[in-house]
Amino acid sequence: MNSTRIPILWALAATAVAAWAGKVIIKLLRRRNAFSVPIVGADIDDIKALKGRYVREADVLLREGYEKFKDGIFQVETPDGPRVFLPRKLAHELKPFNRHEASGMKALADRHIGQYTTIDHESDVMLGAIKIDLNRNLGNFVEDVQYEVAHCFETQFPSCNEWTPIDLHEKLLRVVAQASACIFVGYPMCRNEEWLECSTKFALDVMIGGEKLKQWHPWLRPIAQYLVPEMTRIRGDHQRAFELLLPELEKRSTESHGTGFKSRNDMIEWMQQRAKKLGDKSFDSRELAKLQMLTATAAIHTTRLAIIHALYDLAARREYIGPLRREVLEVTKDNTSILRKQHLTQMRKLDSFMKESQRHNPPSVATFQRKAMIPINLSNGFHIPAGTIVQCNTNILDEAPAEWGDPNVFDAFRFHKLRSKPEDSNKHQFASTSYDSMQFGFGNDACPGRFFASNQIKIILAYILSHYDLKFEDGVVERPRNLMFEVNVLADPAVKVLILDSDYEIRMLTAIVTGATGITGTAIVKALVDTSEYSEVYTLSRSQKSELHPKVKHATLDLQQSAGEMARSLSHIPPVTHIFFCAYLAHPDEGEAARINGTMLSNSLTALKETGKTVDLQCLVLTCGLKQPPNFYYTQQRILERAAEDTVNTWSWTVTYPQDVVGFARGNFMNLMSSLGLYCAVSREMEDSRLVFPGNKKNYLAFNDWTSARYHAEFCLWAGTAQSAKNQRFNVVNGDVQSWQDLWPRLAKRYGCIIPDKMFPSPDGERKAYPGYESGIMKLHPRPPVAEVESQLGLKDEFKQGILYNQIDLTKWARRPDVVKAWESLRDRYGLEQGVWDNATWSFLNFLLGREYSCVASMSKARKMGFNKYADTWAEFQHTLEELEAAKMLPRIAE
Ligand code: HEM
DSSP states (O other), rough: OTTHHHHHHOOOHHHHHHHHHHHHHHHHHHHHHOOOBBBBTTTTHHHHHHHHHHHHOOOOOHHHHHHHHHOEEEEEETTTTTEEEOOGGGHHTTTOOHHHHHHEHHHHHTTTHHHHOOOOOOOHHHHHHHIIIHHGGGGGGGGHHHHHHHHHHHSOOOEEHHHHEEEHHHHHHHHHHHHHHHHHTTGGGGGOOHHHHHHHHHHHHHHHHHHHHHOOOOOHHHHHTOOOHHHHHHHHHHHHHHHHHOOOOOOHHHHHHSSOOOOSSSSHHHHHHHHHHHTOOOSHHHHHHHHHHHHHHHHHHHHHHHHHHHHHHHHOOOOOHHHHHHHHHHHHOOOOOOOEOHHHHHOOOHHHHHHHHHHHSEEEEEEEEEEEESEETTTSSSSEHHHTTTOOOOOOOOOOOOOOOTTTSSOOOHHHHTTTTTTTEEEEEEOOOOOBBBBTSSSHHHHHHHHHHHHHHHHHHHHHHHHHHEOTTOOSSSOOOOOEEEEEEEOOOOEEEEEEEESSSOOOOOEEETTTTTTHHHHHHHHHHHHHHEEEEEESSSSSSSSOTTEEEEOOTTTTOHHHHHHHTTOOOOOOOOOOEEEOOSSSSHHHHHHHHHHHHHHHHHHHHHHTTTTTTTEEEEEOOOOOTHHHHHTTOHHHHHHHHHHTTTTTTOOOOOOTOOOOSOOOHHHHHHHEEEEEHHHHHHTTSOOOOOOGGGOOOOOOOOOOOOHHHHHHHHHOOOOOHOOOOOOBBBBBBHHTTTOOHHHHHHHOOOOOOHHHHTTOOOOOOTSSSSSSSEEOSSGGGGGGGGHHTOOOOOGOOEEEEESSHHHHHHHHSSHHHHHHHHHHHHHOOOOHHHHHHHHHEEEEEEEOOOOOHHHHHHHHHOOOOHHHHHHOOOOOHHHHHHOOOGGGTTT
């Protein structure tokens, strides 16, 4: 036998024996560590597979554990041995223990073998600097951070004139690192490339190095640490951090002895001062460098990840971009877009969005972990020996309180809504921790950097929202699934997000259209779909049209249900910027029509509001239906004889109407009745502040009775987007425009409201205000239609003013040949005097304007001429008003 073979064989044999012995020891160790609680996946014998599952899908395993054992304790096989998971409720029992009895930091250090990766370093200097100094100074840094963020985007991001893929992971690492460094080490260190690299790589070296070293048996780790490149780099990182920091510290030291010394008020200074205060003799420049590395490790990657998750959620639900962007612009509008500390608290929707994003994508599914430093006995008899790490199963969404609504859906403004109760206005914030919100941990050792993180994230997201549009690369249709590494939740880095420079314009309007299958609704949906400003249109109706445009999403909704029933059908619809209410029911009894329609409107507004659809509402457009009763009602009911009979004396059968008007209801007041009902209902909603419009300036209401579907739709679009709608608190665009078209030329003159050139002077004498649409404008009399009942309704002063926009220039219109012809035909056929119609319309207008009206004469004249119904209508009209006045219950009848 060759003599060299003998040692090889011996070596092989020795290795085999060592491997066997290792296995036995590991088994013994595992047995020693095993706990007398059930094991999740105990039915699977393959321990290796179980450990693999823990690494790749701890979330699924913990969910299984929850479903199987609910409030019980269970354990999971992990590559580090069995781990005990407590139900969330036991967090209450661990909460009172202080950090020397149950330590979160020690648990984290153990997990990343901190004795080697250097993170097993609990420092009162660092904790004090974060918990006390950083948090105390948070408000002072908003502008500095914002400035640094802007600098970073300007220098690190490409110009994106077209959709450009961005590596969010890489870019945001830089942004967060630089923005944090401006508080941790101040300027100019925060822009020092080497410092930034060192402070960001250190955390990765710790994590990756720790994992690699864990592959080695604990006994071999003291030696193996020199074989793992990241472990070598960790030592290098510390040295480099120290070298980079030294000149800065020396500069500061020199300055502090000179005249005109100015405090830097940053983490370096706070740590130095704390060390002095605590009399910490071991604190020197090396220790400071180490603590800076540790702080950066705790801060940067966690914050970056939260932003990436939020951006993934935003790219997956782009309908939220508009609302959030508008909020940013709204809070900063008086301040040339510069964020101040109060703005961060004012951005409640953004805060809510961040919290909801974090609820679905927490940093870890077990955020409350503690290493027992002393033996601890739990109330259920479970004994935690000293040295054991326990953690809570903190991400079971179903455990959310009932008032949070459906816990499994992504409801971006869930917390915004919850905060709308005055008593809860300071609760449910991104940085709040509670038993129901443990994403930042729980108790005394909950993340002390969360307030800082909240500010950083808001500033960065606000910057992105006001400068970019974003979306996923083609083919990614929904939010990408997160990746798991053990209990840590990671955003999939393979997914590309594309960004596009936004021109600061508020784009992407979204709309809900009720009654979308009706004539008006269909026309409006079509017009919205064709308008590039609108990105999504949600149609609500009892039935669905067969062909839908990709922009259109349908929800089956019966508007005659109660608000509560409707709310259930609305859950999947996001908040919208516009609501076009086009669902009306005709009824031969006008009072009934007013009540039904008022109730439908009121109930659906309540449902929309209570499900959060109105939190971003810019505009509510009420379109008062087409032909209302009685003839339209009968036509709809296919009682055509009755319809014919009812309309025999009206214009509809006799006059060729201009444009595509196909009929005309008997009395001009018919739609007015509905309008009034709706007006009252909405006024009440506004009065009760139940209908929330943002910014308090965009309350807007348009009534229109235009009887042509096409123009109706165009009008409504105009009403929703007109500049006037953006500036006015309350507009009335009324109303029976058809009758305006049918007015006599002299009415326009007599009314004296058309002074376009004076109102909107332009060099060529043409009106410029709203080309193509209305061309007359007048300020309403301070007594609008509901003047008579306004006190009973409790109408607020700001809603008493209004502007009446006319879609047509009456004078021009009256001169049109088709109108003149229509009038002549009517006059010849019925021998009508101009005065009858004139006075009738005049009285309507007078009423609208709240002026004294003297319609009696014209009523009697009308009656004399056989227009009895007309007078009845008037009586009914007054009667209904009285009812409205008395009832005040108008919108609630159906409930
Ligand atoms: C979105 C960003 C952040 C997330 C998600 C996050 C999350 C957490 C979590 C879950 C804990 C454990 C708490 C517990 O066990 O009760 C923690 C602890 C900690 N975090 Fe954060 N953190 C973030 C940002 C920061 C920042 C910016 C800093 C520093 C400025 C920081 C410093 C710390 C420290 C020092 C601890 C240990 C506290 C202790 O044991 O007393 N964190 N963090």
